[in-house]
Amino acid sequence: MAWTTALGFGERGWGPALLEGAVLTLLVSIAGLAIGAVLGSLVAWSKLSGVRVAAAIGEGYAAIFRGLPELLVVYFVYFGSSAALTGLDHLFGGQGFLGVPGFVAGALAVGVISGSYQAEVFRGAFLAIAKGELEAARAVGMGRWLSFHRIIAPQVLRFALPGLGNLWQVALKDSSLISVTGLSELMRTSQVAAGSTHQPFTFYVAGGALYLALTSISDRVFEFAEARATRGMRREAH
Amino acid sequence: MMDGAFIWETFLRLIVALRVTLSVWALSVFFGAFIAAGVAWMRGSGVKPVEWVARAYVFVFRGAPLLVQLFVVYYGLASFPAVRASIFWSFLRDAFNCATLSCALCTAAYQSEIFRGALAGVPHGQIEAARACGMSGFLLFRRVIFPIALRQALPAYSTEVISMVKATALVSLVTLWDVMSVALKIRNDTLVTYTPLLVAGAIYFVVNYLIARAFIFIEQWLSPHLRARSA
Secondary structure, three states: OOHHHHOOOOOOOOOOHHHHHHHHHHHHHHHHHHHHHHHHHHHHHHHHHOOHHHHHHHHHHHOOOOOOHHHHHHHEEEEEEEHHHHHHHHHOOOOOOOOOOOHHHHHHHHHHHHHHHHHHHHHHHOOOOHHHHHHHHHHHHOOOHHHHHHHHHHOOOHHHHHHHHHHHHHHHHHHHHHHHHOOOOOHHHHHHHHHHHHOHHHHHHHHHHHHHHHHHHHHHHHHHHHHHHHOOOOOOOO | OHHHHHHHHHHHHHHHHHHHHHHHHHHHHHHHHHHHHHHHHHHOOOOHHHHHHEEEEEEEEHOOOHHHHHHHHHHHHHHHHEEEEEEEEHOOOOOOHHHHHHHHHHHHHHHHHHHHHHHHHHOOHHHHHHHHHOOHHHHHHHHHHHHHHHHHHHHHHHHHHHHHHHHHHHHHOOOOOOOHHHHHHHHHHOOOHHHHHHHHOOOOOOHHHHHHHHHHHHHHHHHHHOOOOOO
16 A cells, blocks of 8 residues: 555545544643643642642652653553542442543643643742732732732733743643553554554654644644733833 | 562662663763754754754654654664665664664754753853954863853753653663563563552652752852852
8 A cells, every 4th residue: 555545534544543643632632731730730839838748748749750751650640540440439339440531541641740840830930920919919908819810810821821832842742652551642543553554654754743733833822822921011122 | 569579579670671771861862962962053053954954853853752753763664675675774673772863863852952052141242252362263162162051051951861761761662671661561470550660660760860969969060150158
């Protein structure tokens, strides 16, 4: 089979499967980034809270997951989440084995890794808010919640955008490791296609090209978002 | 399940496998640095086509996951009869060489950006001053540009070097017996779910910690002017 047929959209072509894989890669990375954002902001908050125990836990989590190979984390989350779910089920009287769906385990793995890095991004973004703004908010009588959602959250998001953009790219690439769990995202689909057509070069290069498309398009999106988020800010005079 | 003897035995087997992990890591970082220096030089050469090649290199090797690159080299290239007949085959037939090559090519893209940033960060006044003293060419580079750039590159460089230790875990997927794959094999053979992975994790963690400490030490050693004076 010619490589054009193999990659194409015909009856025996792998084109649709690869595109579906790319969409799944995109979805699992978005879910991972979102989970990472929750974990990361919790850790950032724990470090800023001044509560020693909370800070130590947050610090420990971030240090551990930044120090472990991503592949090891993927295996660990994959094996561990199913065992945890089964254990929980047994507590409530269940008997069989409960597997966590591959998508959930994958998003969780990417999220746990991303969260350990996002913590620093959010912490830095919070510290970049001018102190006077927080004081001013308090001075006009804003409570904790009101000042959080009117003053802190919008600015943290704005300052965190460049860092989040980098971590999005990392999440996108880390998601390729989920292929070891059998989830048919882009990497796994490329592997299956390479195996069944005996054209590994064609399909790994095609897979790589699709990853490049994803990273470069999303890079544009983040650039646009950054330009929009900072449109009200004064430019530094040169 | 979590008995000491089993942990010890696992630890010993993983420490033996650590040699493979560290070999791939050290060789790829070492050769990657040379490729990176070349790419950074091309990027700053001022000749447009040469600059584009360097940009394209960084775009491709940073934008695609290392796993894809590794598979293109290991499975992809080997699928061509022409490659198998060429003189490169004695090199490419070995999984270790393929793994080291892909890791080196990938880290080179990241390292070249670090070098580029560090070179751009050398204050212009320093270079002017050196020129005013009559330095130029290699002397200027060796005495002024390189030492300043090196100090500026170190923090980012240590991050990249540590992330390469973690990245070498991927070579377990191309039949190499590194720490990751030996841990998985012990897991499969003994059906002990977590212990092998935990021991492997501890080994990676300690290795990364030691590398991070070493870089902090080098940084302090290279920045005597920032140290508090005792007098």
